[in-house]
Amino acid sequence: MSKDKKFLPNFIKQNINLRISISVIFLMLIIPAFITFIFYSYRTNYLIYKQNAINLVVRANEESIHSLIEFLDPIVDAVRVTSKMVASNPELINQEKITEHSIVNLENNLNVVSYFLSSKDGSFRQVQRTNQAIPIAGRVPPDGSQYVSWVIDRSKNQNGESTYTFFKSWGDVIAKFTSPNKYDPRERPFYKGITKNFSEGKFDIPLIEDPYFTNSTKQAVISISHPITVSNQLLGSVTAQVKVASFADFLLKNKISKNSQTIIFNEQGDVIVHPEVNLGFIKEKDTLVPRKIVDLDSSPASVAKKIYDQIGSKQIEFTFGENKVPYLANFNSFPANYIKPWIVMTVVPLDDFMAELNIINQRLIIFGIFAFILITFLTFYFSKLISKPLESLTTEIQNIFTFKSDDYPQVTSSIYEISTLSNAIKRLKSTIAAFTSYVPKDLVNDLLSSGKAIELGGESRYLTVLFSDLKDFSTLSEITPSRELLLRVSSYLELMTYAIKEEGGTIDKFIGDSVMAFWGAPLLDQNHAYHACVAAFKTKRRMVFLNEKLVAEEKPPLVVRIGIHSDAVLVGNIGSAERLSYTVMGDGVNIAARLEGINKEFNTDICISHSLFKEAGERLWVRPIDQITVKGRKGELIIYELMGIQDGDAETAPTEIEKELCIFTKKAFDLYMNGSYVEALVIYEDLVLRFDDGLAAVMVAKCRNKIN
Incomplete structure (x- = not known):
């Protein structure tokens, strides 16, 4: 009993220690991994969402500029067309016909509140929309009126009166009256700007003014003017006035998010358009005093502008307020060749994009x-x-x-x-x-x-071996200078090396004009037979181009013959401490070399064994050659000629002739193997006649020997 008591505490102690060790080690691994996973996931998601937000802000800012240009271009085009029309007939400035044209322009663009023409003699012709809340020359517009025209004709009298005509539509006059004139368009900034541009040689350049207050419509507007020129003489200008509120509404409708702001400002930092119209300027009597963005009461926009002025970067990240709320800001200028060098700023709190995150x-x-x-x-x-x-x-x-x-x-x-x-x-x-x-x-x-391990020099592995050499190389070497022979053989060896490497093969050695290579070692390759065949057929195809070059140089072409066999061989480091070679040895190597030589007997190019055919035959285009006996092997085996790769690319696909040779040679060979030599002879002779096929010619002789 005492012995059991002595043993039990020790066993319990060991049990607890092992269990705690496993638990603690596991938790020590899982807790950092868990924390890292949470942090990494959060950080990765945050960076992804943040980058998406940045991209969205940049894209929205760029699209704002494109949209603003699309907003302005129809108005610019309208004043340009009108100026060209008047230039072709200057008398239109003082004709009522131009009033009809102005009303049509107002109807076609609801953002335009006023449309007018000014001439160098001080004549003025304006059409604007009426508003019951805005008196015209001290009078309330009559009921039913939609437009009012204001005409000052100084062509006959430099102190011409102002004539006001109220229309329901063109030709439907509701009321008309005159009043003394105190207005001279030539004293207005828009006309002075047109005159200045003209003096600088800008004969066909529109003018867009920064916002100002107009007494006729009692609101802040941006005017777009175009000069009227005839024979490089300034006759006057055409102007369209657009409410600043229309720009502000446009910016509000195109907000990127709930709390985003897009503001247009000029190079001096003056606000041109703020989405909240009254924040863009201060009204003093009938004059607008522009506000600086940096003076917008410590808003995110003012902070972004200050940073922009300091670092000059188009993309800005900053925090705002006591809570350090992160913001993104992007700045982009109107195109350099555009009428106004305005800048568009988009400011967005990052949290607008982080709700889902x-x-x-x-x-x-x-x-x-x-x-x-x-x-x-x-x-x-x-x-x-x-x-x-x-x-x-x-x-x-x-x-x-x-x-x-x-x-x-x-x-x-x-x-x-x-x-x-x-x-x-x-x-x-x-x-x-x-x-x-x-x-x-x-x-x-x-x-x-x-615990000593036993190290061996090699291992037995089932793989594929390839041998190649050049046809009639001995004769070629006797008639070709050594340097030229070296260059030609090197071209062939380089071509074959690339093909073998592309298909993951290992080049064992070069023996003169011969190449020995294998697949399946040192790295395992489940498709070693297929890859060896692809490399061999690539070589055959590429030799065509090499030979075309040789023939063009008036040199005899090179013909490569290849033998391929799959078998179990010994592979590993063989040699001595002074010199090692990673190579393959065994009967399978000898068979591959024998198959390469058999090509000569049957006038073929690529000869493969039946064991290789069993490995990859369903992926190849082959035709049976003959059943032969290989030295060192009992029994006979069938050998094949490789004609192409199934489902391969254009380089390794067989031609239609090669496909026919595969099909008809298979039929002839089956008859030959069944003893139907006469029937086989007919097909082989047909192949010789139709395609001048070398293999078929050899088999014709064999069939005749069997028949005789």
């Missing part, structure tokens, strides 16, 4: 906490499940190494690896016990404790 991150954290709790529970459970049988197995292994013969019961476990380990230890124990009956225990113990 926050939801994703909340779910990620909740899921992570739940997963962490579950993993912790499973860790303690499986640590117990693993630790108890491992302790018993550890004790039994220690007994094996010390040759203790204590007979412990076999450990059982529902875990496959532990159960397998228990069975292996039991067999190891039985094996060592039997081994020690033949070998001294001291020697066995030394072998067990040293």
Whole structure:
């Protein structure tokens, strides 16, 4: 009883230590991984959303400029067309016909509130929309009026009166009156700007003014003017007035997000258009005083503009307010060749784009906490499940190494690896016990404790071997100068080397004009036979181009013959400590070399073995050559000629003639193998006649020998 008490605490101590060790190690790995995963996921998602937000702001800012140009261009085109029309008939300035044209322009563009012509003699003809709340020359517009024209004709009288005519539509006059004139368009900024441009040689350049207050419409407008010129003489100008509010509405409708702001300002930093119209300027009596963006009461826009002025970057990230809210800002100028060098600024709080990200991150954290709790529970459970049988197995292994013969019961476990380990230890124990009956225990113990590994020079592996050489190379070498021969052979070897490397092969050696290569070592290649065939056929195709070049140089072409075989061979480092070679050896190598030579007997180019055909034949275009006996092998084997690759690219696909040769040669060969030599002879002779096929010619002779 006392012995059991002594043993039990020690066992419990070991059990607890192992379990805690597994649990602590696992948790030490999982907690940093979990925290890293959460942080990485959050950071990655944040950067993705942030980059998307930046891209969106940049794109929206650029699109704002394009949209503003599209907003302005029809108005610019309208005043340009009118100026050209008047230039072709200057009398129109003082004719009512131009009033009809102006009304049509107002009807065609609802953003334009006023349309007028000014002449160099001070004449003025304006058409604007009426508003019951805005008096015209001290009078309330009559009911039903839609437009009012204001005409000052100085062509006859320099102190001409102002004539006002109210229209429901063109030709439908509701009221008309005159009043003394105090207005001279030539004194207005728009006309002075046109005159200045004209004096600088800008005869056909529109003028867009910054916002100003107009008494006729009692609102802030931006005017777009175009000079009227005849024979390089300034006759006057055509002007369209657009409400600043229309620009502001345009910016509001094209907001990128709920809290975004797009502001137009000039090179001096003056606000041209603010989405909240009254923030863009200060009205003093009937004059607009532009505001600076930097003076917009410490708004995000003012902060962005200050940073922009300091660093000059188009893309800005900054924080605003006591809570350090992150903002994105983007600045872009109107095109350099555009009428006004305005700048468009888009400012957006980053949180406008992060709502979905926050939801994703909340779910990620909740899921992570739940997963962490579950993993912790499973860790303690499986640590117990693993630790108890491992302790018993550890004790039994220690007994094996010390040759203790204590007979412990076999450990059982529902875990496959532990159960397998228990069975292996039991067999190891039985094996060592039997081994020690033949070998001294001291020697066995030394072998067990040293753990020395046995190193071999090679291993047996099933792979594919390729041999190649050039036809009639000996004759060629006798009639060709050495340097020229070297260059020509090098061209062929380079071509073949590339083909082999492209298909993952290993070049063993070059032997004169011969190449030896193999596939399937040192790296395993499940498709070694197929890749060897693709490399061989690429070589055949590329030799055509090489020979075309040689023939063009009046040199004899080169014909390459290839043999390929798949077999189990010895592969590894062979040699001595001074010199090692990674190569293949075995009967399979000899067969590949023999197949290369067989090409000569059958007038073929690429000869493959039946074992290779079994490996990759369904992916190849081949035709049977003959059934032969190979030296060193019992029995006969069928050999084939490679004619192309199925489902390959254009380089390795067979021609229609090659496909026909495959089909009809197969039929002839089947007849030949069945003893129907006469029928086979007919097909082979037909192939010789139709295609001048060398293999068929050889088989014709064989068939005739069989028949005779």
